[in-house]
Amino acid sequence: MRTYPLPVVLFLLSLVMICSCSGKAGKSAKPVALLEIVPAARNYRYGQAMSLHIKIKAPKNQLPKTELFLNNELLVTDQREEFTHDISGKGLLGVNTVRIVTTSQDGRSSTLLRNFTMLSDSAPIACSYRVVREYPHHREHFTQGLEFHQGHLYEGTGENGRSALYKTDLTSGKILLSAKLDDRYFGEGITILDGKIYQLTYRHRTGFVYRLSDFAVVDSFAFASQEGWGLTNDGKALIMSDGTETLTWIDPSGFRVIRKLQVADQEKVYRYLNELEYDNGHLWANVWGTDMIIKIDAATGKVKAVFDLKGILSVMAAGTSDRLDVLNGIAVLPSGNLLVTGKLWPKMFEIEPVCSE
Structure with a gap:
């Protein structure tokens, strides 16, 4: 094996280091953005005055392009070293995400x-409630919509193997029409729009569309949420919950x-939104696992009223069902009263809201 004198080795190493350093010097460092939300706070109030103060760390002769986003909406593109952008009234209820993308002149x-x-x-x-009337409910129905x-x-x-869709007479409880889901599906919320019934499933990320008149399946659809929970509509669009x-x-077409809209009051964000x-x-909306129904402003997500239905099951005689599950099921009656029930409950209740303004 051929060997080289030590001075030659040191000379070659020096050349390697010089080349390496010169290569690094020719490439600009990634720009770094610093963000300050003004005022500093743990939480913010809907509509309050807010601004974002951005400072960029980069050589002054190589200031990058800076793009500022709020909830994926581009607010401004800037190339100054430091700037402030007002976002008063632009935040939404719940968690908001600020994203700052800085791009250097060489594309980094x-x-x-x-x-x-x-x-x-x-x-x-x-709010509390007054029971106006009771109606029969099939005890084997694990109500989801x-x-x-x-x-x-x-x-x-x-429930797998028992999920279905029913049309019943409210007063007698008589089933007038029904359609069973395939055993692999766990049925969830339903809603009626333009002569069709839409139904979610729990974890298959699939929904079904039925003809209202005979419950024939006419379509199916996929949704992005990991789970399907509640479903309703505003006359134009479907509105779904997913347990968050x-x-x-x-869009139903x-x-x-x-x-998307997050739901909150002045103290907290409401998770586990269920039947709608x-x-x-x-x-x-039912809040899963509680005796609570909340009234939500559909434009903003603000919780306008909280209904405590605690004690509603006490009107049912003990032992009327081997198993009672949670409150889940809301329908608005022509009178404006609510019809509520739960999973495997033997009764439904027409209730009149009683609120303290």
Whole structure:
């Protein structure tokens, strides 16, 4: 093996280091963005004055292009070293995401993400209820969706192997029409729009469309959420819940997402939103695992009222069912009263809201 004198080896190593360093010097460093949300706070109030102060760390002769996004909407593109952008009134209820993308002159980029939470600027009113009337409910129905339409009650039920769709007479409880889902599907929320019934499934990320008159399946659709929970409509779009704090508006013709809305009051974001019912600009929603129904402003996501239905099951005689599950099922009656029930409950209740303004 050929060997080289030590001075030659040192000379070659020096050349390698010089080349390496000169290569690095020819390439600009990635620009770095610093963000300050003004004012600094743990949470923010809907509509309050806010601004974003951005400072870029980069050589002054190589200032990058900076793109500022709020919830995926591009707010401004800037090339200054430091600037402030007002976002008063632009934040949405719930978690908001600020994204800053800086791109250097040679195309290198970096991204900064920062979240902030916005809560309602008003407290919901507290409401209770008065039971107006009781109606029969099939004890084996694991209620996931409820809707009163043109004098009849429509119900979607869950559990694998038992999920189905029903049309019943409200007063007698007689089943007038039914359709069973394939055993692999766990049925979820339902809604009626333009002569069709739409039904979600739990974890298959699939929904079905039925003809209202005979429950024949006429279409199916996919949705992006990991789970399907509640479903209603505002006369134009489907509105679904997925067990989180987010409600999603979906175009019923192409099933694309139109918009999303998070739900919050002045203290917290509401998760576990379940069964839904739309009524005149507001949404009624069960909060899963509680005796609570909330009334939501469909435009903003603000919780306007909280209904405590605690004790409603006490009117049922003990032992009327081997198993009672959670409150789940809301329908608006022509009188404006609510029809509520639960999974495997033997009764439904027409209730009149009693609120303290």
